[in-house]
Amino acid sequence: MSEPNKRYLELVSKKMPKSRHLTTMFRAFWTGGTICMIGQAFTDLYSSLPAALPEEDVSALTTITLILITAVLTGIGVYDKIGAYAGAGSIVPITGFANSVVSPAIEHKREGVVLGLCSNMFSVAGPVIVFGISSSVVVGIIVLIFKGAFV
């Protein structure tokens, strides 16, 4: 018995519980905002150091700090609990990306370093990297062609 049963699919979409969008959006809003605020606090801290760092180094340091914190939180099993509450709030910032690299790495460590950990590390984050690199190439070509227009 295999043909899509329209009447049943309508029944399913009518009867099955749905995500509560207002609640989840509110949670994503405040947790995402808090993560960005923490990032800003690190930026302010690094800019106020006695050894005056150039702006680029400050933003790189901030990113690295957030990634480190996330990696540790993922390792001790806290970040997935934050994610279960926050949803997009903790997925969209750089911390979410770090979590999506560290979590499959932990999971696949048991299958060995090379074929387990290394080959599965980007199983979740892979598409993000592919699209990130591809779009940067496209933008690079546009800038190369229309260089004059941007100066």
Add this chain to the structure above:
Amino acid sequence: MRRSTYEFGSDVRIEETATIVGPREKDGPLGKYFDKDFRDDLLGQKSHEKAEIKMHVTLLRYLLNKSKHDQNDIDLCISGDLLDEIMGTCLTMREFDIPFMGAYNACATFAESLITAAMLISGGKFRRIISSTSSHFSTAERQYRYPLELGNQRTPLAQWTVTGAGATMLNDSLGTVALTSCTIGRVVDFGVTDSNDMGACMAPAASDTMQRHFEERGVDPDYYDLILTGDLGDAGSRLLKILMREKGTPIGDNYNDCGVLIFNRAAQDVGQGGSGAACSSTVFNGYVYKKMLRGEYKKVLLVPTGALCSKTSVLQGESIPGIAHAVSFEVI
């Protein structure tokens, strides 16, 4: 479709059962009915897969001890789980010198295994067969979903895979509960593509099998004290009730779902309820069988349900077919 209900009278009986569950199941409403439990879901092993194997081995050893049989008394073991190549069960059976046949029907594996065992015993060549299934939340998450530590949200339709294993020892003469009949299900696919919505994938299969069971066996749903589906979850059970009502055999208060029974949905954050190959096997072997021994239930229809879901086929745009087999038990 041809008839697929088979009756065994009192030729096939349950001699003994055993269950083992993880912490969340032990803390659930049925906790006290399970024989063994463990608090550490790794069971001191290096991986969750190894933990699932250890759990299954422990269960079978315990069942042999409890029934005072040694391995030579068992003619056959028919077992399965949810992992690729039913890897957990195959490695479990490495520890035993018992003839083994693997079974896979997703979460309906327990029914497939019981039905095969009942057929073999009623055929007269086998005397004593063990049917068992195991599942583990962490191995199933990895197999079908995302890494455990990934910070994503579960949809409201998601279900929680039961960590545990259950085994039934069937034989031809001992015991007071008989496996009286079975209806073998067919694969039913109504076109549901959401792999989180297992309840909706399986409800049509459950309804189809139950319908045919009542018709071919010539009984009403009221004939049974308890009708129990495997793991439709709360929302899926409601869908099943609607389907059964539409087809003219409404099921009433004697209906429940193993996935709904095993957890406290309000307090345990398990989505729509439990699921997994061990969901029906732990609830039946722990809770239902003990209630039948005490005479609280006399006639029970167990309908384990399986979503025949593969990560590959879902990515290739296939919908998810469901299957359900019905097995009836009666106190004799």
